[in-house]
Amino acid sequence: MEAISDLILLVDDEPNVLLGYERVLHGEFKTHSAVGGAAALNSIRTRGPYAVVLSDMRMPEMDGIQLFTKVKTVTPDTIRIMLSGYADLKTALSAVNEGNIFRFLTKPCSREILSSALNAGLAQHRLIMTEKELLEKTLTGSLTVLTEVLSITSPAAFSRAMRLRRYITHVMTALSTPNRWKFEIAAMLSQLGCVTMVPEVIDAVYAGEKLPPHQQALYDSHPCITSDLLKNIPRMASVAWMIAHQNQPITVDGDIRDREMAEMRLGAELLQAALAFDTLVRRGSSRTEAAFKVMRRHSDLDSRVAMALVEIEPEDHKRATRTCRIGELAPGMIIDEEIRTDAGSLIVARNQEVTPFLILKLRNYHQADSIVGDIVVSLPKTSTAAAK
Numbered sequence: 001m002e003a004i005s006d007l008i009l010l011v012d013d014e015p016n017v018l019l020g021y022e023r024v025l026h027g028e029f030k031t032h033s034a035v036g037g038a039a040a041l042n043s044i045r046t047r048g049p050y051a052v053v054l055s056d057m058r059m060p061e062m063d064g065i066q067l068f069t070k071v072k073t074v075t076p077d078t079i080r081i082m083l084s085g086y087a088d089l090k091t092a093l094s095a096v097n098e099g100n101i102f103r104f105l106t107k108p109c110s111r112e113i114l115s116s117a118l119n120a121g122l123a124q125h126r127l128i129m130t131e132k133e134l135l136e137k138t139l140t141g142s143l144t145v146l147t148e149v150l151s152i153t154s155p156a157a158f159s160r161a162m163r164l165r166r167y168i169t170h171v172m173t174a175l176s177t178p179n180r181w182k183f184e185i186a187a188m189l190s191q192l193g194c195v196t197m198v199p200e201v202i203d204a205v206y207a208g209e210k211l212p213p214h215q216q217a218l219y220d221s222h223p224c225i226t227s228d229l230l231k232n233i234p235r236m237a238s239v240a241w242m243i244a245h246q247n248q249p250i251t252v253d254g255d256i257r258d259r260e261m262a263e264m265r266l267g268a269e270l271l272q273a274a275l276a277f278d279t280l281v282r283r284g285s286s287r288t289e290a291a292f293k294v295m296r297r298h299s300d301l302d303s304r305v306a307m308a309l310v311e312i313e314p315e316d317h318k319r320a321t322r323t324c325r326i327g328e329l330a331p332g333m334i335i336d337e338e339i340r341t342d343a344g345s346l347i348v349a350r351n352q353e354v355t356p357f358l359i360l361k362l363r364n365y366h367q368a369d370s371i372v373g374d375i376v377v378s379l380p381k382t383s384t385a386a387a388k
Contacts (some may be wrong), residue, residue: 005047006030006122011040011055011067021054024111029118037062041070052121057084072100073259077128079121083109123368139235140181147188148357150195156206157194159349160278164190166353167274167309174308183267186242189230190271193222203346208283223247242267246275270305272297277309282351287312320379327364329359329375339378347371 008031010021018033025031032047036059044050053071057064068080085107102124103117151158164187172180189357194202201215205338211219227244230236238260245268273294280290291309293302321336331354339348339362347365348358354377365371 003048005051007032007050008052008054008118008122009034009040009043009048009050010054011037011064013056013059017056019350024114025118028115029122032265035142036060037064037067037070042076042191044071044074046380047109048078050078051125052079052081052118054081054083054118057082068101071086076259077132079125079128081105081117081121083107083114129172140185143189147192150192150360151357154191154194154195154197154199154202155346155352156190156199157191159203159352160206161188161191162353162355163278163351164188164271164274167277167312168270170312171274171305171308172268174284174304177266179194179263182239182263183242185236186239186267186271187274189226189239190243190246190275191226192229193225194219196225197222199346199381206349220247231379238264242271246271253295269298273301273305274309321376322379323376325373326359326375329354329362329377331355331359333379335375336378339371339375341370343370 006027006029008025010018010025010031012018012021012033013036015035020037022031022033031048032043034043038054038061040055044053054066055064055067059067060360064082064084068082071080073369081103081104083105102121105113105117118291120316147158147161150161165184168183168187169180172183176185197218201211204211204215205219223243223246227240229269230241230243241264243294243319245264248268274299276294277287277290281287281294285293287310291306294309295303295306298373300303333354335348335350335352335354338350340346352358362371362375
């Protein structure tokens with residue numbers, strides 16, 4: 001999530017008016033100025049996000065309502081305040097309904113009223129961002145606990161989910177996409193429906209074996225099972241949609257210009273790409289080969305996706321590996337050889353990232369004499385620091 005900012009963008013079509021604002025507000029607020037709506041949008045994309053945008057209503061080419069409608073799409077958490085010399089009710093209602101403004105001020109506006117409105121806007125923005133951060137961290141933490149249940153019932157499915165999360169996190173960083181938490185949670189929960197299936201089916205899929213038709217149909221249903229579990233949780237409907245479409249052709253569903261719809265379609269397509277990439281790598285393709293095969297299938301994806309997948313970690317033959325005791329494991333290491341109990345049950349699949357919960361799990365199995373204490377791990381660049 002973007003850091004909370006106190007920056008204010010002042011927008012008017014008259015440069016002298018903007019200079020007047022800056023003189024009046026200097027010393028109390030951190031402000032930038034933009035002459036006209038187009039310049040304002042450019043500033044938001046290159047210098048933002050802004051906590052508050054204060055705009056004049058009557059401007060040529062793009063009026064305040066049109067500007068705020070676009071601002072709402074680009075940076076929906078930005079607080080919008082309209083300032084106009086035309087205080088008619090129709091204009092005010094249009095500004096509220098179409099631009100979703102926080103305040104509507106009329107000219108002439110005293111310094112005290114303007115300052116009070118801007119301070120209220122900043123306070124509202126801090127409240128929104130703080131609540132958003134709290135909710136996202138709480139939600140992510142709660143769902144992480146839920147995925148740990150998957151690690152107990154189906155280590156192979158859990159391992160794949162953690163790899164997908166690692167891929168998606170790296171891709172989101174490369175793309176600088178907002179609301180990245182949604183994409184990461186979608187990856188993390190993408191295999192959750194596998195808890196309803198017998199371990200033998202999941203292990204067969206993980207091993208690349210061909211399933212009988214009835215088992216394949218059962219396995220293919222796991223995204224919809226997960227979606228049904230999630231879609232009634234507040235703020236999880238879009239994540240549920242991404243997961244439900246991870247193995248389906250993504251056709252136009254709703255208004256393609258809608259920001260949330262575009263976000264969901266991107267999430268589903270990235271999940272498809274990550275799953276295909278993971279399958280190819282597990283079957284022996286190099287990361288470079290796998291990434292470019294995936295991009296040929298998903299030609300409309302940003303080319304940075306392929307580069308992010310290639311760069312996430314070294315090829316197997318380039319990875320530094322070592323054998324360590326369970327007590328020496330550290331978060332960020334990658335399990336390089338699958339771990340099974342003495343009876344042959346899979347505990348941890350290969351290429352799973354080490355987490356504090358996994359360390360605790362392995363310690364418990366070791367204390368029960370179910371596994372040996374030597375673990376083979378790899379130390380890619382992304383986890384070298386953690387290993388040290």
